Amino acid sequence: MRLFTLALLLAVSAAPASAQQLDLGGITDQLQGQTVGGIIQLFGLLTVLSLAPGILIMVTSFTRFIIVFSILRSGIGLPSTPANLILVSLSLFMTFYVMGPTFDRAWNEGVQPLVANEIAEEEALGRIAEPFRDFMVANVRDKDFDLFADLAREREQADVSIEQADFRILVPAFMISEIRRGFEIGFLIVLPFLVIDLIVATITMSMGMMMLPPVVVSLPFKILFFVLIDGWNLLVGSLVRSFA
Template sequence: MTRTARLLTCLALAGISLCAAPAMAQEAGPFLDGLTGILSDAPAGSDDRAELSGRIIQLIGLFTILSVAPGLLVVMTSFTRFVIVFSILRSALGLNQTPPNMVISAMALFMTFFVMQPVLVAAWEDGLEPLLQNSIDEEQAVPRIGAPFKTFMFANTRPKDLGLFMDIAARSEGAPADVEVEIPATAEDAPWRALVPAFMISELRRAFTIGFLIYLPFVAIDLIIASILMSAGMMMLPPVLISLPFKVIFFVLIDGWYMLAGSLMESYLPPVGG
């Protein structure tokens, strides 16, 4: 798409938004007027006003959770490891846009759902479902919903990484620098502020380690092809142009997608299963 086409598209979207804004405001007017009337008619401290205020707060909280859901998906699940490994594999093969980013993200997303299914089921049964049935309140539901994710992250976090953030958190709270901070032994004892970033750097370390092991055979193929071309006197011919089909057929012959996807998911199965 050229710059002119992009500019015209942006102007069209802006015009549609400006035209639709009065209609949206007109439709929302009766609802806001009714809500204002209910709040003004209800006496201060009444049960109706308190219940309505609670519903409004729940609605705002729901919108907030939906807005940060993509970030939570990245930092508290196996999505990070999957998408990084697939991106490194694409670079190792020498394919810049194949598979495209949409395919890599979708594959990593559905593999994440597969691995995280026990965690999601536990969060639903222990916290979210009782909350929707009004069996428990929000204060009881939030720890129950977060407990399975906390257990999953704790099982896949290196103690060294967790100790780093625990030490920094203790120093920020005024603890002496020479005092050794005790690393939590269970997921319940690990604070969120230290567990989440520790889990992230642990996932990044494992993803780059797997990416390094993936790169080695393809680098060997590049070196072999470059040596053959050099010995044949074809120094002007790019080695990548010749090695690319060999790397692709090598990955296909060893059933690389099957091996890689299976290995990535199996690396999480023991912690998730308990």
């Protein structure tokens, strides 16, 4: 009788557990498309946030700034001064300054209406991307854009104008334009330092100091020259004004 009573109690207690398992399965089967869509949107948002540094480099003025500052540091002859953190931070804040109107337009026309549930995600994405498109169109070289447009035609892709170009065409054209302009500005910056190096090397060779590296002597003169002409003020001002 005790064994029978124990078996009966186990059977009664197992019935709710099996019912709960069936209910969980039913809940899983009753997932709506909106829930799945919300999960996909959340995953897409996390992906965009993880790629934010790369997007910042691709569609903003950061590329030109960091290239010019790196060439300047190499031209002076200081491999680690200013430090990479300082150059990157300065480039970021200059990027925020130059891209301020673009960021404000994207926020006011795309992000705020989306947060207020006034527009859908698809429309908000187009409104956010449009200011960056206008910035890239204003600063891309026609020759670089024509290169990628011709490559798209060779692959039988859409033939569009620069105002309606796909980001797959506009972004790489804008990046190589920025790289070219960065090297052009860097070349003009390095020339005075190269002249100082040549003058110092000529003087040290004429004095018979064969074992003395000219860079050791020219480094203080290059730093002094850059400070006397207020180089940072001139360089930063010129870089900011170089953007349309």
